Amino acid sequence: MLAESGMMLAVSLALAQVKLFQLPSGGSVSLGFWPVMILAARRGWRVGVTTGALLGVLSAVLKPFVVHPVQCVLDYPLAFASLGLAGVWVWATPTRAAVASLVANLARLACHVVAGAVFFTGGNPAAVTWMGALGVGLGYNLLHVGPEALLGVILSAMLTRQHPALVSRQD
16 A cells, blocks of 8 residues: 555656646646555545545655745645545546545645635735635636546546446545
8 A cells, every 4th residue: 555655656746746737836737646645446435535644745855846834734735635535425426526536626626726715815804805716716727627626527438337346436
């Protein structure tokens, strides 16, 4: 399990370098998120959350985009850890895999939206209203998490349909 986690972490980091597009203030579309979700499907949510958090820490070290410590924690370890929530459900059918992928990405989006609000206020709540900052954070982060969530839903369902043994629970 440890070797598999390390391998999936390395594959995630490598895939994150192949970007479909990059946003100007951080965030990009890649497949770097997907190996963590596959690992979570195979080994359960605890392993997925732990590996996702490690991916977030390594991403923060390698290419940080930080204006506030709270934003850093939300954007990196917590957001990537939430990908491990895909392992809460057993991916027994393509539909279950798609739902698990969607829920994990929505949790990730929630982390990025709150981090975006911190980012856009510069850590100063008086700078702009929180509702306005949350709205801007949602709009901005949907530009990269939305396409990744769609990719995750499609790829997870396809993998489960075509190669169910690759995502069967290995507890």
